[in-house]
Amino acid sequence: MLTCGCGRWMHTEGIEERAGESGAPEWFIRSECKGCGQKIGIDVPEGQTHGLVDRLLWTDEALHRLDRMPPYLAALVREDVEQDVRRQGRRVVTYDTLLHSRAEDRIEWESEAEWRLERVPAPVRAMARIELERTAADRGLSRVTVSLMEEVKAKYFGMGSSKQ
Ligand SMILES: [Zn+2]
Structure with a gap:
């Protein structure tokens, strides 16, 4: 799970399927803090969510x-x-x-x-x-x-x- 600077858990908002610079598939995971409204996006290799996805989600695609x-x-x-x-x-x-x-x-x-x-x-x-x-x-x-x-x-x- 991801923690915001304000101390709250960040909520997973969406996932985009992309090709990374090397052409390997990546996921761009968008998260948002419901407390302060802070939004971030993180690129990970496809399938490696590292706990960044907090529930079952569908990719945008x-x-x-x-x-x-x-x-x-x-x-x-x-x-x-x-x-x-x-x-x-x-x-x-x-x-x-x-x-x-x-x-x-x-x-x-x-x-x-x-x-x-x-x-x-x-x-x-x-x-x-x-x-x-x-x-x-x-x-x-x-x-x-x-x-x-x-x-x-x-x-x-x-x-x-x-x-x-
Ligand atoms: Zn926050």
């Missing part, structure tokens, strides 16, 4: 991703991801954590749907997979099908119908 999900989905993702992070004894939810949420283990993929997913641009693919599996789970389906995919694509990714 992970939060941004979560904010862009439909509300019902965001609630499910938040719950799952926080459960996983706590179970692993960690305190920080990163963008990467969000991409590897465990919903992937539960849902099967129709082979045609899997084939199509492989053709989704890489930066979108992981989130597309999660959103599709969440949508399937939410409807009580055990598999992702092409028709579900078309629907979700149009709704969340604005891609319209596939021309492939």
